[in-house]
Amino acid sequence: xxxxxxxxxxxxxxxxxxxxxxxxxxxxxxxxxxxxxxxxxxxxxxxxxxxxxxxxxxxxxxxxxxxxxxxxxxxxxxxxxxxxxxxxxxxxxxxxxx
Numbered sequence: 001x002x003x004x005x006x007x008x009x010x011x012x013x014x015x016x017x018x019x020x021x022x023x024x025x026x027x028x029x030x031x032x033x034x035x036x037x038x039x040x041x042x043x044x045x046x047x048x049x050x051x052x053x054x055x056x057x058x059x060x061x062x063x064x065x066x067x068x069x070x071x072x073x074x075x076x077x078x079x080x081x082x083x084x085x086x087x088x089x090x091x092x093x094x095x096x097x098x
Contacts, residue, residue: 045070045077052078 001009046053048070051060067074084090 042077042081045074046081049074049077053081 046055047057048063048066049057049060051057052074057063
């Protein structure tokens with residue numbers, strides 16, 4: 001094996017190992033962080049605009065002042081919340097309750 005072949009092998013191995021370690025260690029953790037961020041964002045939007053989903057909110061008048069800042073994010077959030085049918089099951093799975 002020549003030095004060029006060894007260098008090519010080491011470069012290929014380094015690239016493969018980098019992708020492998022990213023997939024094993026970082027990507028799984030990032031999906032957990034991303035899921036937590038979506039959950040926190042959904043909770044905030046639910047507190048602010050729960051009257052859009054039919055949940056009475058006594059201070060919704062004051063929350064509507066934030067509507068111009070969050071208007072373009074409101075429709076995808078509403079669609080995502082309405083598509084979540086088993087929120088309790090999602091939370092139980094998140095904490096490994098079976």
